[in-house]
Amino acid sequence: GxxxxxxxxxxxxxxxxxxxxxxxxxFNHDTMYWYRQDSGKGLRLIYYSITENDLQKGDLxxxxxxxxxxxxxxxxxxxxxxxxxxxxxxxxxxxxxxSAETLYFGSGTRLTVL
Amino acid sequence: GDxxxxxxxxxxxxxxxxxxINCTYxxxxxxxxxxxxxxxxxxxxxxxxxxVITAGQKGSSRGFEATYNKETTSFHLQKASVQESDSAVYYxxxxxxxxxxxxxxAGTKLTIKP
Numbered sequence: 001g002x003x004x005x006x007x008x009x010x011x012x013x014x015x016x017x018x019x020x021x022x023x024x025x026x027f028n029h030d031t032m033y034w035y036r037q038d039s040g041k042g043l044r045l046i047y048y049s050i051t052e053n054d055l056q057k058g059d060l061x062x063x064x065x066x067x068x069x070x071x072x073x074x075x076x077x078x079x080x081x082x083x084x085x086x087x088x089x090x091x092x093x094x095x096x097x098x099s100a101e102t103l104y105f106g107s108g109t110r111l112t113v114l
Numbered sequence: 115g116d117x118x119x120x121x122x123x124x125x126x127x128x129x130x131x132x133x134x135i136n137c138t139y140x141x142x143x144x145x146x147x148x149x150x151x152x153x154x155x156x157x158x159x160x161x162x163x164x165x166v167i168t169a170g171q172k173g174s175s176r177g178f179e180a181t182y183n184k185e186t187t188s189f190h191l192q193k194a195s196v197q198e199s200d201s202a203v204y205y206x207x208x209x210x211x212x213x214x215x216x217x218x219x220a221g222t223k224l225t226i227k228p
Contacts, residue, residue: 004159033215042118042205042218058215059115090160103152103216105160 002027004106006091011111015083021076021109023091032074033092033103036060043090049074050096078111085113116141118219120206126225127196135191135222137180137206147208149182149189150216155202163191163204176200198226 004025013019025032031050035043045058047066055066065077074091091106120137127133141147148167154160164173169184180191189206206219 035218040220042220044218045215048215092160102162102165103160107159 002029002104004091004093004104006089006106006109008109009107011109013078013081013111013113015081015113017078017081017113019078019081019111021078021089021091021111023074023076023106024072025074025091025093025104026072027093027095027104028071029093029095029104030071031094031096032068033094034058034064034066034074034076035090035092037088037090037108039086046076046089081111081113083113085111087111116147116208116210116217118206118208118217120204120219121222123203123221123223124225125222126227128227129198130195133191133193133196133200133224135204135206135224137189137191137219139187139189139206139208141208141210144210146184147210149180150207150209151178151180151189151191152205152207152218153202154205154221160205196224196226198228200224201226 007022033048034046044060046060049068052071067075088108092103117140121135146169150165151163153163164175166173166182172181178193203221203223205221207216209216
């Protein structure tokens with residue numbers, strides 16, 4: 001089996017700071033995703049990538065950048081952290097298209113902005 | 115856009131009682147999306163519970179069942195007799211095939227009383 005590793009598990013930042021979240025997968029999956037989860041809300045897609053060096057915007061891409069330099073890794077940057085922002089960021093991967101195949105998730109990065 | 119609406123939690127059920135978590139969906143540009151239930155057990159990452167990609171069919175896993183009803187655009191999750199180990203957060207989701215994103219509901223937190 002494979003695993004998705006997200007680092008760090010907890011991230012505390014200051015308002016206006018640029019913050020980077022990392023995700024690694026060893027499934028050899030083509031497609032990777034970044035979702036954001038706020039308390040009481042569903043997962044919202046920020047960015048996804050169908051292959052190395054590909055980036056596709058999701059519903060919530062404003063305020064974020066992403067990078068997929070290798071097939072196994074997908075990073076997300078919060079370009080300017082917002083004060084009092086709290087959310088969990090979930091990375092996921094799938095074989096080709098998530099819709100027919102299974103999405104595999106990491107355990108998440110919990111962001112707190114002071 | 116696409117949307118998924120599910121039973122608002124938290125939901126508490128006594129062990130060995132029956133359970134239903136409602137899910138209805140709305141999808142644009144596709145008549146019959148793929149439907150999923152994902153689950154997050156305490157301390158674990160989000161994982162696929164079951165999926166159905168053909169309207170009218172039923173999916174099952176770990177004693178849970180969900181039937182894809184295209185007439186009522188619903189995909190309710192049911193279990194005849196719950197166990198304490200079923201305590202988790204359950205997410206209904208839809209996808210449209212290929213590399214399209216999955217749309218998640220807000221999640222339903224389920225607690226089983228011993």
